[in-house]
Amino acid sequence: MTRPTTKRPAAERPATRLQRWGGFVARRRVPVLVAWLAVLVAAGLFYPHVEGRLGAPDYSVQGSESSKAQSLLAERFPALGAEQGVLVFRSARLTADAPEYRRTVDRVIAAVAAHGAAPHSPYAGPGRISADRHVAVAAFAMSGSRADRAKKADELQRRTRDAAAGGPVEAYLTGASAITNDLSDAELRDQEVAESIGIPIALIALLLAFGAVVAAVLPVVVATASVAVCTALLGLLAGALNLDRFVTVVATVIGVGVGIDYALFMISRFREELARRTRPGVVPSRDDVRASVGVAVRTSGRTVLTAGLIVMVALGSMALIRGHIFMEIAIAAGLMVACCLVASLTVLPALLSLLGHRVNLGALPHRFRPADLTPGGASGPGRWSRWASVVLRHPYRLGIPALLLLGAMCLPLPTIKLGVDWGLASLTGTPSGKGQQIVATAFSPGAVGxxxxxxxxxxxxxxxxxxxxxxxxxxxxxxxxxxxxxxxxxxxxxxxxxxxxxxxxxxxxxxxxxxxxxxxxxxxxxxxxxxGLTAEYVDLSDETTGKLPLVVAVILTLSFCYLLVVFRSVLVPVKAVLLNLLATVAALGVTTQVFQHGLGSGVLGFTSSGTLQAYLPVALFALLFGLSMDYEVFLVGRIQEERQATRDDTRAIPAALDHTARQITAAASIMVIVFGALLFARVLELKQFGFGLAFAVFLDATVVRLLLVPAVMGVAGRANWWLPGWLDRRLPTAWKE
CATH class of the missing domain: 3.30.70 (Alpha-Beta Plaits)
Known part of the structure; x- marks a missing residue:
């Protein structure tokens, strides 16, 4: 049984800069909220223009052979264009020789030519009419930037549809840009479906975690505000950076998950501190509310800031890879995390200060509320404390099987094959998808590229x-x-x-x-x-494979150094880096087994292309490694805090787990729900991203955070906090409590 402690209240400790910042925001809550409201209104006014500013996906690799080939072709053979657009004509009843068929072909070609294209008539040369003479194609060159070609393809698709409307012959435009446009629309619909599924379920998880309606709604409000502001910002940058729909979908889903998680940590600590200062039946004073906000920012705010910066550092490491898609993901996801950080440290403390004890309105029955919210802070050891005690008594018996399980999950990774899936399976009902399918059947699947x-x-x-x-x-x-x-x-x-x-x-x-x-x-x-397109995908795969070890090394090194400064310990960052690496590699291994080898493809509703998206391993590693640090910093930070109060590791670990396990479980559940909702997407690359992120978070929050971390730290004991004096004197003191 855990003995009562005489822990010094956090509010009585010397105030840090973060705590003073929390107090400042609490006092200036009205101006802060008014400023955020103004920013939200501006973002809302700009939002309708965001879609029109997004470009086409760019899988090129700067300085690669395919990039040099494209430059040479544009310079010496401009008639070939940067890509080939293909007009596809088909009639089940008429053959290409029929006058009605010819009139439709001529009318469509004329409409397209009026917009600057120059299609070659199907009747002007061999190989443009199918063997059964029911399908004809007219190819033409498309030049300009990817964004220009995407806009031109959109207009040409409209002209094609209008010119053939009501006639006996179907007409479609297909090709790289036309397919990309329809794929972007499909990804937008997938995002809307994922949000409509994920957010309501996340609200239910929050309600169960907090035991109160207002507290449950607050993280969704803050996350939504963060995503709205950042989406507008990405729209402003879209033209200069050639951002596309896919990266904005990924960034939005990450923003929702991260924003809710960060708010959950902050609100949990605020409610705990407010309960500790409040006597039963007494409304807390304004000073108590402000002090609680300050402590929440000092503790959970420190966790959020540390975790967020690590995510951004991990994402920034992708700049080492020359592929444009990596730059897009790094910037879009990094900005989204930054917006969530800013909101968590500004608008959220202001809202908590404004709400005070009203954050607990709409409370569920007592048995569904967190145990540490008892007024006065009196609560005995809970089930998570008892679980931690079990782990500490049997660290090897429980820890070694967990390590073996993670190791087994890593086994498929050496078989990984990288490529780029065009997403044609999700475009069967679109004009470009229909056109591509007709061309593939009547001529050749590779005719458009x-x-x-x-x-x-x-x-x-x-x-x-x-x-x-x-x-x-x-x-x-x-x-x-x-x-x-x-x-x-x-x-x-x-x-x-x-x-x-x-x-x-x-x-x-x-x-x-x-x-x-x-x-x-x-x-x-x-x-x-x-x-050509295939060569571009090959170069992207080779660039990813070649630079992945360097990116991993940079992420591990920078994360270690950052955690060394934050926790003033050598073993804690070593343990964090190694366990996070193992969990991330395990998640990538399972993702490979599922999406490359097709395990469970029938259940998840996809057909394996035999590869993973070329950018997926690096992007997932950077994101997963950064996101997994959320729970690491939250848990270990609380262990450190409890140890500073008790000077006893065997009591600090169960006490910390008792205070954080519920939040970690809830936060992970929300991440799994939000990311897992992408499994309902029709576009394969979104399914891959969603599965990889959701499975990794689940693995990290259960096997790693609630089992391996307490087991390893329990075995290490006092060695957890060992730091040579000479190193301590040389480390920055900005994070030192």
């Missing part, structure tokens, strides 16, 4: 001729389209029988670069570049 080869200098023409013969004889090739010469450069396009985003297409590009091109251009003296 041919592999491009450009060679300059030496005898490039001879080499290109040899390559055309070699590629034409490859069983994976549907057609070879020579693009001619421009000065000392020659180019060609290779249409594959495989989907642009398929593993087989990626394998062809690798074989093309490593074998076919070197043999064809041997002795010619030409410099050759292989480009």
């Amino acid at each position: 041919p592999v491009q080869v450009v060679g300059c200098g030496g005898d490039a023409a001879t080499g290109m001729g040899r390559l055309a013969a070699a590629a034409g004889g490859d069983r994976r090739t549907a057609r070879v389209l020579p693009a001619g010469q421009s000065g000392d450069c020659a180019a060609m396009q290779i249409v594959l029988k495989e989907r642009v985003d398929s593993p087989a297409a990626s394998a062809f590009v690798r074989n093309l670069r490593s074998d076919l091109v070197p043999r064809a251009f041997a002795g010619t003296g030409a410099h050759v570049r292989v480009g």
Whole structure:
């Protein structure tokens, strides 16, 4: 049984800068809330314009072979364009020779040409009408930036639909930009579905965690405000940074989860402190409310600030990778976390100061309320304290199986294969999706995204001729389209029988670069570049694989150094880094098993493409490692606080777990709910992101935080807080209590 302690009240300790900040916000609550309201109104007025400013996804890698190929083609072969748009015509009743069919084709081509495009008529050359003559295609070049091409494709799709409306022939526009536009719309719908599912369930979890309606609603209000402001900010930056719908969906979901979590930690500590200062049946004074706000900011605010900064550091490490998509994710998610931090340290303390004891309105029956909210703070050891005592008595018996379980989950990771899934399975009802399916069936799945080869200098023409013969004889090739010469450069396009985003297409590009091109251009003296969408995806995969160890090393090192300063301990950050690394790798291993190998695909409603999204391992690692620090800092920070009061580790760990386990469980449940709601998405990459994040948080909050952390710290004892004197004197003192 735990003996009563004479812990010095937190409010009586010397005030830190964070505590003084909390007191300042509590006193200035009205101006703070008015300022936030003004910002929210401005964000709301700008919000309708955000969608129009978002661009197309950019999977390019700066300085890669595919990027250089695209630059050469744009400079020397502008007629090829940056990509190929394809008008697709189909009639179940008419053939392409029928006059009505021809009139529809001519009318659509004229409408598209009026907007600056120049489609080649299906009747102007071979290979543009299907064998059964019911399908015809008209290809044309699209130039300009990705954002310009996306806007042009949107307008051309509208013109195509209007020109063919009411006629006997279906007409669709497909191609990279058209598919991207429809995919963005699908992701927006998926986001709305995820929010409509996740937020109500999160509210129920909050109600069970807090035992009061007002306290449960408050985190959702603060998180929603943070997301609204940051979404407007991302909209302002979208044009300059070429942000797209996918990263804003990911950032929004992260913002909702993180914002609710941060508010949950702060509100829990505020209610605990207010209860400790309040006698039964007595309304707390204004000074008690302000003091409670100050302590909540000093303790949980410190946790929130530390965890948030670690998340942003982890996300910032993705700047080491040259892929544009990594920059987008880092900026969008980093800004969202920053907005949640600012809201947690400004508007939330102001609201708590304004509400005071009214934060407990709408209370559930007593048995559903947290035990540490008894007025006067009197409550005995709870079930989490008893659980911690069990773990401390049997650390090896419980800890070793947990470690083995995490290790087993890591086993699929070495088999990981990276690629980029276009999301075509989610676009079956869209114009571009229908067009792509028709082209794939009637001609070739790779027709809308041919592999491009450009060679300059030496005898490039001879080499290109040899390559055309070699590629034409490859069983994976549907057609070879020579693009001619421009000065000392020659180019060609290779249409594959495989989907642009398929593993087989990626394998062809690798074989093309490593074998076919070197043999064809041997002795010619030409410099050759292989480009196109598939080559771009291959370069992104290679860049991710090559830079992942560096990113992991940077995240681990910076996180260790930061926690060293925060906790003034060597073992605590070592333990945190190693356990977080293990949990994150385990989550990636399970994600690989599910989405690459198809485990449970029927239950989750997807067909495995045989790969994970190329950017997923790095993005998930950075996000998961950062997010897992929330619970680490929250729990270990409370252990440290209890130990400073009792000087007894065997009592500090159960006491800390008693005060934090309910909040950690609730916070993790909310994260799992919010992220897991993405499993209802139709777009595969959103499913992968949602599953990876949700499973990792579940793993971290249960196996790691509530079992391995107390077990390891219990075994270590006093060594947890060992820090050499020479190192202590050299560490910054900003976080020292």
